[in-house]
Amino acid sequence: MKKLIYLVLIVFSFQATLFASPDQEASLENQHKLKLINYVKKADRLNQKVVDHGKFAVLQQEFKRPQDVTLACLSCHTERHTEIMANNHWTWQRTEKLNGRGEVSVGKKNILNNFCIGTSSNRESCTRCHIGYGWKDESFDFTEKENIDCLVCHDLSGVYKKESGMAGYPVEGINLNVVAQSVGSPKRANCGVCHFWGGGGNNVKHGDLEEAMNNGTKKLDVHMGTDGEDMSCIECHITENHNITGKLYALSSENKNRISCEQCHTTEPHSDALLNKHGLRIACQTCHIPYYAKANSTKMWWDWTSAGRLDEHGEPLHEADADGNHNYLSIKGTFVWDQNIKPSYFWFNGLADHFLITDSITEIPIQMNTLNGAYSDKGANCKTTGCSKIWPVKVHRGKQPYDAINNRLVQVKTFSKVKGEGAYWMDFDWNAAIKAGMEYVGLPYSGEYGFVETEMYWPLNHQVSPASQSLRCIDCHTRSEEGRLASLTDFYLPGRDYNAWIDNIGIILIILSFIGVVVHGALRIILRKNCLHD
Amino acid sequence: MKIYIYQIFERFWHWMQVLLISALAITGLEIHGFFELFGYRNAVSIHDISAWAFLILIIFAIFWHFTTGEWRQYKPSLKLVKEQINYYITGIFSGAEHPTNKLVYNKFNPLQRLIYLGLKILVIPVMGLSGLAYMYLNYPNQGFQLGSLDSAALIHTAGAYFLIVFVIAHVYLTTTGHKPLSAIKAMITGWEEVDEKGARAMVANEMEVALKITKARLKADGNKSELLDTALAETEARLGVKKEEKFRDVVANSGAGYFRIDPNGIYEEVNNAWACLYKFKSPEDVVGKHYSLSRNKEEFEELEITFNKVLKGETIPHGEVTRICQDGSIGHHTVTMTPVVKNNQIVGVEGFILDTTARLLAEKELLENKIRLEQLLNDRDRK
Numbered sequence: 068m069k070k071l072i073y074l075v076l077i078v079f080s081f082q083a084t085l086f087a088s089p090d091q092e093a094s095l096e097n098q099h100k101l102k103l104i105n106y107v108k109k110a111d112r113l114n115q116k117v118v119d120h121g122k123f124a125v126l127q128q129e130f131k132r133p134q135d136v137t138l139a140c141l142s143c144h145t146e147r148h149t150e151i152m153a154n155n156h157w158t159w160q161r162t163e164k165l166n167g168r169g170e171v172s173v174g175k176k177n178i179l180n181n182f183c184i185g186t187s188s189n190r191e192s193c194t195r196c197h198i199g200y201g202w203k204d205e206s207f208d209f210t211e212k213e214n215i216d217c218l219v220c221h222d223l224s225g226v227y228k229k230e231s232g233m234a235g236y237p238v239e240g241i242n243l244n245v246v247a248q249s250v251g252s253p254k255r256a257n258c259g260v261c262h263f264w265g266g267g268g269n270n271v272k273h274g275d276l277e278e279a280m281n282n283g284t285k286k287l288d289v290h291m292g293t294d295g296e297d298m299s300c301i302e303c304h305i306t307e308n309h310n311i312t313g314k315l316y317a318l319s320s321e322n323k324n325r326i327s328c329e330q331c332h333t334t335e336p337h338s339d340a341l342l343n344k345h346g347l348r349i350a351c352q353t354c355h356i357p358y359y360a361k362a363n364s365t366k367m368w369w370d371w372t373s374a375g376r377l378d379e380h381g382e383p384l385h386e387a388d389a390d391g392n393h394n395y396l397s398i399k400g401t402f403v404w405d406q407n408i409k410p411s412y413f414w415f416n417g418l419a420d421h422f423l424i425t426d427s428i429t430e431i432p433i434q435m436n437t438l439n440g441a442y443s444d445k446g447a448n449c450k451t452t453g454c455s456k457i458w459p460v461k462v463h464r465g466k467q468p469y470d471a472i473n474n475r476l477v478q479v480k481t482f483s484k485v486k487g488e489g490a491y492w493m494d495f496d497w498n499a500a501i502k503a504g505m506e507y508v509g510l511p512y513s514g515e516y517g518f519v520e521t522e523m524y525w526p527l528n529h530q531v532s533p534a535s536q537s538l539r540c541i542d543c544h545t546r547s548e549e550g551r552l553a554s555l556t557d558f559y560l561p562g563r564d565y566n567a568w569i570d571n572i573g574i575i576l577i578i579l580s581f582i583g584v585v586v587h588g589a590l591r592i593i594l595r596k597n598c599l600h601d
Numbered sequence: 602m603k604i605y606i607y608q609i610f611e612r613f614w615h616w617m618q619v620l621l622i623s624a625l626a627i628t629g630l631e632i633h634g635f636f637e638l639f640g641y642r643n644a645v646s647i648h649d650i651s652a653w654a655f656l657i658l659i660i661f662a663i664f665w666h667f668t669t670g671e672w673r674q675y676k677p678s679l680k681l682v683k684e685q686i687n688y689y690i691t692g693i694f695s696g697a698e699h700p701t702n703k704l705v706y707n708k709f710n711p712l713q714r715l716i717y718l719g720l721k722i723l724v725i726p727v728m729g730l731s732g733l734a735y736m737y738l739n740y741p742n743q744g745f746q747l748g749s750l751d752s753a754a755l756i757h758t759a760g761a762y763f764l765i766v767f768v769i770a771h772v773y774l775t776t777t778g779h780k781p782l783s784a785i786k787a788m789i790t791g792w793e794e795v796d797e798k799g800a801r802a803m804v805a806n807e808m809e810v811a812l813k814i815t816k817a818r819l820k821a822d823g824n825k826s827e828l829l830d831t832a833l834a835e836t837e838a839r840l841g842v843k844k845e846e847k848f849r850d851v852v853a854n855s856g857a858g859y860f861r862i863d864p865n866g867i868y869e870e871v872n873n874a875w876a877c878l879y880k881f882k883s884p885e886d887v888v889g890k891h892y893s894l895s896r897n898k899e900e901f902e903e904l905e906i907t908f909n910k911v912l913k914g915e916t917i918p919h920g921e922v923t924r925i926c927q928d929g930s931i932g933h934h935t936v937t938m939t940p941v942v943k944n945n946q947i948v949g950v951e952g953f954i955l956d957t958t959a960r961l962l963a964e965k966e967l968l969e970n971k972i973r974l975e976q977l978l979n980d981r982d983r984k
């Protein structure tokens with residue numbers, strides 16, 4: 068008897084220690100043993116200036132044009148322009164295989180989205196974010212090296228700024244000597260000036276890339292937080308010879324030149340093997356980016372239908388919501404913004420399709436950039452590109468104009484400096500704007516337009532939260548409708564899924580057996596007097 | 602009277618199963634999404650650890666059952682299953698006698714045997730295999746893989762419900778022993794309270810097992826009396842007889858009889874116990890005589906057929922037979938006969954007999970009681 072009690076005790080304490088351990092380890096991991104490769108921590112780095120551009124005579128000359136700065140750069144950094152010219156920050160296009168559709172050349176140059184629709188016919192405005200000077204129409208010479216804008220990426224003075232609507236030229240009157248002498252490796256603000264502000268406002272597009280991250284906390288982004296490692300973009304987006312690694316599937320289609328969490332964190336970052344195993348089918352981002360748009364709102368809905376309403380003087384309107392985000396603009400329509408958003412979740416294997424301007428509409432809402440993947444996708448793609456994994460995604464929805472007869476999306480001319488060229492933002496005439504846009508890209512327009520619902524998918528990679536705030540098991544392993552994976556139903560997820568028949572029959576059997584025991588036992592007690600023997 | 606029916610390993614095994622199955626069931630249902638108790642990650646850890654412990658325990662238990670011969674306890678038999686079911690449905694309320702007194706045939710009654718066996722070969726492998734599939738085929742990236750977890754998970758969940766229902770019924774049925782708690786006490790201490798009749802039968806049963814085992818261990822021409830002594834000692838040990846003085850006699854008195862007969866049907870050797878059962882004064886009175894001396898006419902013919910079969914090499918397991926003793930009285934026993942082989946030739950038949958007279962008498966008495974009771978009831982009804 069005693070032996071038995073000891074045994075039970077031993078077994079219990081054994082289990083108690085074992086199941087207590089993951090938690091303890093998790094907190095230990097937070098404090099001390101973050102597993103890292105290919106990365107030197109801030110505290111361990113030598114911080115010594117290796118070059119002072121202020122001392123170079125060539126940068127002390129009087130710069131008449133911004134192009135002269137470029138030529139000065141190239142006088143020492145010879146041939147670097149060839150690297151830039153191969154970079155799609157310069158070309159705004161790349162030739163890639165669309166998933167299942169052969170090779171197509173797509174990029175910011177010609178793709179459609181469901182924000183400002185497309186850059187064609189609006190270059191002068193859109194190329195404010197091009198790393199060049201003067202791309203205002205198709206006459207732009209992509210082989211002219213002096214047109215490269217080195218400063219927008221390399222300025223560390225904070226003084227440099229591109230002018231709006233000026234095809235990438237800087238604001239008049241900037242002291243280019245100060246800017247040129249400040250240059251160095253790009254910082255968050257350099258990348259951010261375009262990548263935070265895409266879509267014409269802070270955090271409009273990505274939801275996980277925005278102004279606040281220039282000077283944020285670890286809570287906002289555990290990598291970039293100034294109270295932590297304070298990492299710059301290129302510490303992950305490792306760049307050699309101006310080839311910037313990293314892909315975003317708003318534009319990309321192929322699984323190449325990507326960066327991954329694993330490049331520093333390894334494929335086994337947790338001390339808990341079960342969590343590492345989850346990594347086989349779940350992207351790190353899924354658990355570690357529990358919310359996005361954590362500091363400022365992002366656009367979730369953009370409805371062009373309502374655009375064009377003018378005030379009594381015929382002037383465009385600006386209306387803002389309680390948070391100060393504009394929810395109506397005559398030039399753009401109606402918006403819905405949101406903050407601290409739970410991502411949507413998709414299977415994704417690194418391959419995407421795009422809805423091209425030449426594609427016919429077959430389903431509504433139109434998927435602007437279909438992310439390829441499924442639970443069952445673990446065969447062909449596993450061998451080359453890895454299995455589909457569950458990925459957190461911002462889905463941006465909206466309504467935008469399309470050609471109602473030809474059943475295609477359309478390019479719209481929105482920008483012009485003058486009235487009468489058909490630009491929507493000047494003339495507020497859809498037919499004219501579409502006609503001008505379609506003419507620019509050389510495609511037919513029937514003259515009949517309508518508005519169609521579209522969806523665009525933005526896989527999330529930034530605003531990674533500290534480990535303590537990552538998702539918990541029961542955020543997914545739950546029957547609740549609120550479960551993170553409640554709508555990703557093409558597979559069996561323990562804790563969420565069950566077979567109603569088995570459960571019901573099982574529970575009924577258990578209840579019946581209880582009733583049976585109670586009734587049988589009661590009868591035995593009541594009828595005990597019938598017993599013949601002791 | 603108490604006898605020792607559960608050995609230390611059996612009890613350890615049983616209570617470990619209780620612990621592990623409860624842990625598995627509770628954490629399993631948490632994983633299934635029914636409630637939050639340990640926390641999901643902890644539930645999974647406990648479930649995984651308990652599952653491994655359970656699998657290891659199963660392996661030990663299989664090993665133990667085969668090395669000790671205890672697997673025989675689970676040999677299914679349909680005999681008396683119906684009576685057993687009827688007993689639980691009606692008899693138990695009127696205080697009827699257990700149709701399969703726990704110890705008459707076996708530690709487990711036929712219904713139990715069927716259910717435990719079913720449990721062992723169905724639920725445990727099913728739970729184990731579906732559980733392992735759940736563990737190892739769940740992140741299907743390469744090699745053998747499940748399309749999705751659902752098949753494994755659904756089998757596993759269904760099995761879990763069965764197991765839980767079984768546990769409820771099982772726990773309840775343990776209260777239907779000699780006294781409500783005697784079965785549970787037995788599983789804790791190893792000693793079960795039984796009546797004397799039961800104890801006797803238990804001894805006969807244990808002896809049979811012990812004899813078979815010792816016989817298998819001894820060479821064909823080994824010393825038979827030594828064999829018997831070993832079997833007796835083993836039975837004593839297994840039943841914990843040493844602790845119960847009164848019980849010694851039971852074992853001693855139910856000592857098995859041993860006999861050897863040559864191909865012509867002449868007794869070559871019998872032991873004291875044999876002589877005793879047949880009420881001869883000593884073995885010498887029997888040796889040299891033909892085996893017809895111990896049967897009436899029909900039974901003799903039956904015996905002759907059996908005897909000839911054994912001479913051809915068959916082993917005939919215990920059938921129940923009626924013997925005529927020296928003084929003309931009648932007794933009952935079970936008998937096992939095996940051929941005696943020397944230099945690859947069958948040179949005779951040997952075997953053991955185990956007395957069952959007491960049990961048959963008891964059953965007869967029971968029957969008479971029943972008839973008497975029915976008569977009484979009928980009489981009362983008529984009045």
Ligand code: HEM
Pocket residue numbers: 561562564622625626628629630632633634644645646648649652653655656728729731732733735736754755757758760761762764765
């Ligand atoms: C040797 C045996 C067993 C093995 C190897 C095993 C293994 C597993 C595994 C791997 C899981 C998935 C969750 C996890 O990773 O822990 C699971 C779930 C589960 N187990 Fe077991 N288990 C065993 C025995 C049992 C027993 C005896 C019961 C109940 C009496 C049970 C009930 C459950 C239940 C209800 C689930 C949840 C199923 C679902 O919702 O999908 N398991 N088991």
